[in-house]
Amino acid sequence: MIDDYQAFLNEYGLTEEYVQSLVQNESDQIPMPEGFEHIFVNFSDIEGLGLFTVSSFKAGQMIAPARINGMRTPAGRFTNHSPTPNAIFAINDFNDLVLIAIKPISVNEEITIDYRQAMEINDAGFDKIYNFLDIPKAHGIDISSMSNREKIDVIEWIIMNKMENIVDDLKITNYINGGVYAREMKAPAGIVITGKIHEHDHINILSEGEISVMTDDGMKRVKAPYTFESKSGIRRIGYTHSDITWTSIHSVTNDDINEIEKELFTIPNIDWVSDLFKSDIEVLT
DSSP, rough: HHHHHHHHHHTTTTTTHHHHHHOOOOBBBBBOOOOOOEEEEEEEESSSEEEEESOOTTOOOEEEEEEEEEEOOOHHSSSSOOOOOOOEEOOOOSEEEHHHSSBOOOOOOEEOOOHHHHHHHHOOOOOOOOOGGGGHHHTTOOOTTTTTHHHHHHHHHHHHSSOOOOGGOOOOEEEEEETTTEEEEETTTOOOOOOOOESSHHHHHHHSEEEEEEEEEEEEEESSSSEEEEEEOOOOEEEESSSSSEEEEEEOSSSOOOHHHHHHHEEEOOOOGGOOOSSOOOOOO
16 A cells, blocks of 8 residues: 555655645645534544544445635544545535445445546546546546447446445335336436346436436436436436436336336346456445
């Protein structure tokens, strides 16, 4: 880890003295706002002081603000570097910097980021809120040259095999009447959702909340109320900016939910993604 930190310094032409001067600079420091008592600063086995958790976090959850109106909170000052981080920086809707978990984080675990990703955020100068695209990089996978469909496959594989399952966070309600099937999904804010492949054209209604959605055709951020048509063969990934209610409406030939699932959806084969990981694969159960 120390070797990787030194490699980071060399890559960006920085010195340890310069980094420490930024840490010690108190002119741009502010206390952590109220409501974020679930993190604290303590002595770190990595270096000096670090940021730790009082409560656990699921992947995709916002941990704390790191920079507010250009001023750094303890999360922006004391988060240490790791080549295998459990968090990333992202820009929120108010142009502030926030820490977001990309792996399950346990109580009393140190929160870490890859300083390279932090440098990219500072250099980019544009909205990085679509943070699910940073998930593969945090796990050592470069998806920059992949198609959107391949990117979705990679992210879904990581969610299923490297991160906590978010299925329990979703509430699905099925409605079937007169040859019409409506699948209503309620999802909390701050999670990444991937979908199956849809076999038929259908209607989608976002009746609550706001979500960024990427398909084969690109990225789009939508806010309720929003209704749109979706063509067959579509596969999606989304990041919920707030609690959402999303309903897809389909024409069906029977009222058996198991048969409807077979008729409407195909589960994509994402086994190929495992070949991208050279280390042993730990599957969460």
